[in-house]
Every structure is written in C-alpha cells, then in structure tokens.
Amino acid sequence: MSRTDPSPSDDARAEVLARVRAALADRPAAPPASRDYRTAGDGSPSLAADAPREALLELLAGRLVDYHALVRRVPTGPAAPAGPTNDASDGNDGNDGNDDGDIAAAVADALTQRGARRLVRPPGLPAGWLAAARGIEAVDDEPPLTAAELDVLDGVLTGCALAIAETGTIVLDGGPGQGRRALSLVPDYHLVVVRADQVVAGVPDALARLRAAGRATRPLTWISGPSATSDIELHRVEGVHGPRTLEVVLVE
Amino acid sequence: MTAASGPAGASPATFLGLPAVVPPTAPRGVGMLRGDEPFPVAARRALGDAQLRRNLGKATGTIRGRRARVVAELDDWDQLRAAGAAIKDDVLAHLGDYLVQLEEQVTARGGVVHWARDANEANRIVVDLVRAAGATEVVKVKSMATQEIGLNEALADAGVAAWETDLAELIVQLGHDRPSHIVVPAIHRNRAEIRDIFAREMGASGGVPAPPGLTDEPRALAEAARRHLRQRFLSARVAISGANFAVAETGTLAVVESEGNGRMCLTLPDTLITVMGLEKIVPTWRDLEVFLQLLPRSATGERMNPYTSMWTGVAPGDGPRAFHLVLLDNGRTATLADPAGRAALRCIRCAACLNVCPVYERTGGHAYGSVYPGPIGAVLSPQLAGVADNPSLPYASTLCGACLDACPVAIDIPSMLVHLRAKVVDAGRGAGHPPKPERAVMAAAAWTMAKPDRWARALRAARLGRLLGRRRGAIGRLPPPLAAWTASRDLPLPPAETFRDRWSRQRSGPDGPDAPDSLNAPDPLDGPNASNPLDDPDAPGARDLQDARIGQDAPGGRDAPDEPDERTP
Numbered sequence A: 001m002s003r004t005d006p007s008p009s010d011d012a013r014a015e016v017l018a019r020v021r022a023a024l025a026d027r028p029a030a031p032p033a034s035r036d037y038r039t040a041g042d043g044s045p046s047l048a049a050d051a052p053r054e055a056l057l058e059l060l061a062g063r064l065v066d067y068h069a070l071v072r073r074v075p076t077g078p079a080a081p082a083g084p085t086n087d088a089s090d091g092n093d094g095n096d097g098n099d100d101g102d103i104a105a106a107v108a109d110a111l112t113q114r115g116a117r118r119l120v121r122p123p124g125l126p127a128g129w130l131a132a133a134r135g136i137e138a139v140d141d142e143p144p145l146t147a148a149e150l151d152v153l154d155g156v157l158t159g160c161a162l163a164i165a166e167t168g169t170i171v172l173d174g175g176p177g178q179g180r181r182a183l184s185l186v187p188d189y190h191l192v193v194v195r196a197d198q199v200v201a202g203v204p205d206a207l208a209r210l211r212a213a214g215r216a217t218r219p220l221t222w223i224s225g226p227s228a229t230s231d232i233e234l235h236r237v238e239g240v241h242g243p244r245t246l247e248v249v250l251v252e
Numbered sequence B: 001m002t003a004a005s006g007p008a009g010a011s012p013a014t015f016l017g018l019p020a021v022v023p024p025t026a027p028r029g030v031g032m033l034r035g036d037e038p039f040p041v042a043a044r045r046a047l048g049d050a051q052l053r054r055n056l057g058k059a060t061g062t063i064r065g066r067r068a069r070v071v072a073e074l075d076d077w078d079q080l081r082a083a084g085a086a087i088k089d090d091v092l093a094h095l096g097d098y099l100v101q102l103e104e105q106v107t108a109r110g111g112v113v114h115w116a117r118d119a120n121e122a123n124r125i126v127v128d129l130v131r132a133a134g135a136t137e138v139v140k141v142k143s144m145a146t147q148e149i150g151l152n153e154a155l156a157d158a159g160v161a162a163w164e165t166d167l168a169e170l171i172v173q174l175g176h177d178r179p180s181h182i183v184v185p186a187i188h189r190n191r192a193e194i195r196d197i198f199a200r201e202m203g204a205s206g207g208v209p210a211p212p213g214l215t216d217e218p219r220a221l222a223e224a225a226r227r228h229l230r231q232r233f234l235s236a237r238v239a240i241s242g243a244n245f246a247v248a249e250t251g252t253l254a255v256v257e258s259e260g261n262g263r264m265c266l267t268l269p270d271t272l273i274t275v276m277g278l279e280k281i282v283p284t285w286r287d288l289e290v291f292l293q294l295l296p297r298s299a300t301g302e303r304m305n306p307y308t309s310m311w312t313g314v315a316p317g318d319g320p321r322a323f324h325l326v327l328l329d330n331g332r333t334a335t336l337a338d339p340a341g342r343a344a345l346r347c348i349r350c351a352a353c354l355n356v357c358p359v360y361e362r363t364g365g366h367a368y369g370s371v372y373p374g375p376i377g378a379v380l381s382p383q384l385a386g387v388a389d390n391p392s393l394p395y396a397s398t399l400c401g402a403c404l405d406a407c408p409v410a411i412d413i414p415s416m417l418v419h420l421r422a423k424v425v426d427a428g429r430g431a432g433h434p435p436k437p438e439r440a441v442m443a444a445a446a447w448t449m450a451k452p453d454r455w456a457r458a459l460r461a462a463r464l465g466r467l468l469g470r471r472r473g474a475i476g477r478l479p480p481p482l483a484a485w486t487a488s489r490d491l492p493l494p495p496a497e498t499f500r501d502r503w504s505r506q507r508s509g510p511d512g513p514d515a516p517d518s519l520n521a522p523d524p525l526d527g528p529n530a531s532n533p534l535d536d537p538d539a540p541g542a543r544d545l546q547d548a549r550i551g552q553d554a555p556g557g558r559d560a561p562d563e564p565d566e567r568t569p
C-alpha cells in the first residue's frame, strides 16, 4: 500500500504499532507451540492413520447423516481408478469418466425426489453428471446470475474440493464444477458430489491439502450439514439462510 | 502455602524494562464496555428475574452437555488446547510483526487495510467507507468487535441503517435489547418472548413483517427470520463483519457461523468491511488446524459449525469487489502492556467460560454491563476500558476455576481476576477515594463459605494465594476469595484458621448448609433456592458440568469425577 500521502490512517498505523512495541517492552518469551496433537497424516480420533478408504467413507457418511445431510452412496465397479491422493483438490474435472454413469443415476434420482426442475450449473461441471436427469433445466452462470435470479432456482449441483470425514465437512474452493460462492448459497437445495479420493481424515489433513494444491487463498466455504441455528433456547433448527437441504452423492 | 516475597507494588508502568507510557484504554462515551451500574447492583436485579434464570439455566445446561460430548471425542484435546495457548502467546509476543505481515498480504491481494486507534476512529472509518459506497443501509454479520465500538449507533447517527442478520442478533436488535452471551446473544429470551418480539417489531422495523398467527415453534420463528431478511441480503450493497481469525502468512480472513447469514453478507454485497481486533491473528495457515478444532467444539458443541467462510483479499468474479479490513486497538495494546493480564487477548470468544460459570448462570450477561460478559468479560472489559471504569467486574466471580478448565486457550481467568482486583484498589487509591469493592468481595466470601465443600475447594486453590503473595508480600496468605479481600484492604488479616473457626462456630450442624454465614453479608449470588451445580450433584446441569470438566481433563480427570476442581497447581 502506498503511503506517500500521510492520512489519519497512516498516523493511526504508526501509533498503534508504537503502542504494540511499548506494550511488549518486557519482551515476553513465547516458545514455539508443540504440535503433539494429531497433525496431517496422523488419522483422526475415529480413524487410524492407515485406516482403509472404506472406513474413511463410512465415517464421513455417518457424520453427514448426524448433522442431517442426506447421503446417497454410489458404489463403483471394481475397475474404478484409485485417483490421485495428494493433489486431487482441483475439482471435478471430468477425468474420472468411469464413475459418471453411476453418479448420473444418483443425481437424477435425487433431483426427482426433490422435485427440482431448474438447476444452477456451475462452470466446469462434468457433463455426464446430469446425463440421466430428465426434465431438468440447467441454468448456466453466464453471464453471472443476479442474486434475485439465483433465488428463484430450485437448487444447485456442484462438486467439491475435498471432504473431512471426522467432522462431516465439505470444502468448496470455487474450482471447476463448483462455481462462485453465491451459486451454492442462494438456492435452497445443494446437491454435491464427493469422490472417494477427495475424502481426508481430519481438519489438519484438509488444510494441508488445500495448501499443497495452492488453494489456501481462494474463497473457501466449509460446509457441515445444512444451515442451522441454535439461537432459540439452544433448540437446533435446520434451515435458516443458507440452503435448507444439503444432499451428498458419495462416490465410493 | 507460603507467601512469596517479590517486587511488591510493581505495576506495569514502573517495573523495570516496562514502558513508561502505557497505551490508552478504550475511550468513554462510545461503545459498550462499561456498565451503567456496578455488577452487584445489576446482578441483584437479575437474580430477581425467575424467567431469566430459567432460560439461562436451561440454555447453559444444554450447551455444556453438547460441548462435553464433542470434546470427549478428541483424544488430543489437551494437546490442541496447549497448542492454541502457545500459538496465541506467540501472536501477542510478536504482534507488531504479524500485523504488518497481515497488512502486506491483504493489500497484495486487493484488500485495503485501515488502522483504528479506538472506537471513535473505527466508527469514523466505517461510516466514511459506507458513504463512499453510496449506501444508506448495510447488512451485518454478528460481530463482537462492532458491538464493542457501538458501530450501529454511529451508523445510525450518520443516517445509515444497520441490519443485524444473525438470528440472535436480530432478536436482540428488534427487541431493543442488549446481547447477553457471546455466542448465543439472545440466550436470555425464551421462545414465547421471541415470538412476541417478532410479531410486534418485524413490520415496525420497516422489513417484511412476521406472518399472521406466528407460533413460538423454533422452526416457525427461524422461517420468519429467513423471510424477514431475504430481500435485504439479496439487495445489500455493503456488508460489515467481524473476523474469527486472520492468517498473517496468507492474509486470509475466517468467519465461522451457522445460519448462512455470514455467507450471505460475505458473498453477495459489492463492498465488505471487516472490523477486527488486533489480537485475532494467527501466524500461519497451518495454525487454523488448531483453532478450527478448538472453536466449534467449545462454542456450540459441534464437531464443526455449519459454515466457515475464508477469503483472502478480493477474488475477481467471486464475491465483493472491494474489501476493507479495519484493525482495531481500542484498549487492546493497553491490555497487552500488562504481563499479568495480556493472556486475556488469547481469547477466541467461544463463550465456554460463560456456560460453566455459576455466577453467569444466575445473573446472565446484562449484569456485566459490557458486550463481553461472564468470566472473560470480567477480565477483558476492565482491561480494555480501564479498571477505574469497571471496578466491580473483577469481583464478579467466585474464583471456582471452572472457566479456566473450560477455556480452549487455557486463559487463567481466576489468577487474572485476583491481579485485577489489586489494580482496582490501586486505581481507587490513586484517585483519592477508598476502595469500594469490599462489599462485593465480602459477598463472594460469604458465598464460598456458605458450604463446607466450597470452602475446602477454595483452600485447595492455593496457587492463587501464592500469586497474590508475590504481589503483596506477607499479606497474601489467604486462599481466594479471601485473598482478594486482603488485596482490597491492604491490611494484615487474621490467619485463615480464624475465619474457619469462626465459621465452624456459627454453623448449625455438620453440613451446615443453612447456617448464617460468618460474615453476615448478603449474598447477591445465592438466593434461597439457588444451587450451584458445582456443589449440588443433583442440581440441573450438574452432571453436564462435571462431564464437561472430565472431558477437559482427560485422561487423568476421568478417574476423579468427584473432584472436578482438583487441578495440579
């Protein structure tokens, strides 16, 4: 930031920093934090570090259900690729075409049950995912839809960057198939596809993976269940301003 | 227990190596850090409100139980907690460097950073930004910092309407009320009261009115809030938020929330203004792995809150086109200047200390007079605003230690309270009038001594006595809360045994719960039917509370469910 013109904020900046220096004249010691809690790669309290993928998915599904997300599990054939494990957070780019048939069936089923007809389609959504959906109008975000336009649509279908099994969290980073944040916020129904290789054990794994993939400074949305409030007598009510229904297609 | 001798009377301003000029505290006449009346007066009134106490007891009991369950799920909770404390201490020790780093990163990614020395300056900055954006109304995400500085009032004075969008904040705003809890600000309202407020005020406020025949079902109330705010979200041009964390390394801001009102505000408007206390920094991206585990579990008792938003500067094509970050001092550097008080700045505002506090549970948040109630408020408000302006708050505690056990960043609130009580006395002496907190201390002492096990626990809290001893030399030999009494009087006291003997003489039986206390002082915190869940295992919430503490102290604490207060000094 250029500071050629001294402004009140510049004065304030100098003064606050001087205050901080003065306040710390005793030079307090602050030994480095010890990271002896579970860090990335250590598994999670409910999962050993070497737990098989099925256990990871089982935990994620359980946690999602716990917080009242709807979950559809899509088994894939024995030929399903294992997928990359370290830099898989670049969204659903459609490379894993093997799964698309099963995903499409699950998506079509979900949309039918929901009764959704007009759906936001984020840029980069694998074409196959909507292949089996009948009577669905997919609305593209081009040119960008206004908030009011989004508000009258029935829902949105997205991929995700990754999911955290221990906490039942889905992370969106705006990558292909996810779109900008408003798309997964304004419509009342969010259907999201999670691939097995996108599931990590715990919060430390998620942060490490986002960083390794260069996604830390993107707009990120961490979603754990549908929007909810506990503001009335600590009574949990699902569905306030965010999508009131979160449905997850978990591809195994 | 021996009284340590030390540099008695040293104050931060004069102690060797400490600054001669202590940074200023938050200014008067703006914001919400000072009560209109002393804590005991406000507390006494709150205690007379049976409805309030029912609401509070139910809500805090529920949240304690939830927290206990999810904390117990993590076998590395103690390690996370220690790391959280250490990371925040590092932030405080190098705060200047981290602030500059944060500014660089936010700026490099298209944000604009503003510095505010105090509430007035922050309010001015925000008002100017809103005007520059040409807006006459703003949507707000729940934010402690903006309440602390009285931003809504400043905006109103400038002709800008500020709409609170968090459900609880909406209840508070529509009810022309004040928040009473950090995480659930309308905790003092029950569903029937909320229904009445919505039915009466939603339309009157100029927004979408509540539907006719609105019931007090929480679901119906949430739906009414959704409809009331929907249009405001979709048409808002400026949003104002706080921040839970700011990563110095990357310039990333994080807001955790539940309802989606945060996402709406952070995503839809063109301009986003975030007001953040200086201390909200974490050094590195990786540090979020600690706090994103500690905060949701401590705050709402969830494994993860429904929504966490993170953003770094401006992202073209996604969200606001202008991002302003206002870094707020308002007494934080004054707090930082006190080595014995600065750890209060570790606070991540989870409110776990409120939910376990026997005093908070009875009085509610309003009695504390500040936007920060409960144990953290008792140590933070007097430091931000100066002890002279909040002299009774450091006495708003029984020093039972439950807050320390619950705190995810291990802030030693009890020791800090004792320290601040001494500062209250010093401040009173400097101002030429005698210390007034005595009455509150006596009440706390009476409360402690009203039951033998409370007294026994007070005796065990020996390290507080030692802390006092360091400061006061030979006088500080009594355990709290009587130690505080020594601090307030600055006189040699009879030895502890005298008090105990006197109490024993006067109590009526072996258990003596109904005996008049020896000090014959009215106890503002112990009405005739009141029971402290710490003491009465059958009291509502008692089991939850103990469970919470067991989870906290795992694994060792699991073996000692009957001694929840026993800590290693």
Ligand code: SF4
Binding pocket: B298, B346, B347, B348, B349, B350, B351, B352, B353, B354, B376, B403, B406, B407, B408, B409, B410, B411
């Ligand atoms: S002092 Fe600790 S327990 Fe209390 S709100 Fe702050 S972080 Fe939470």
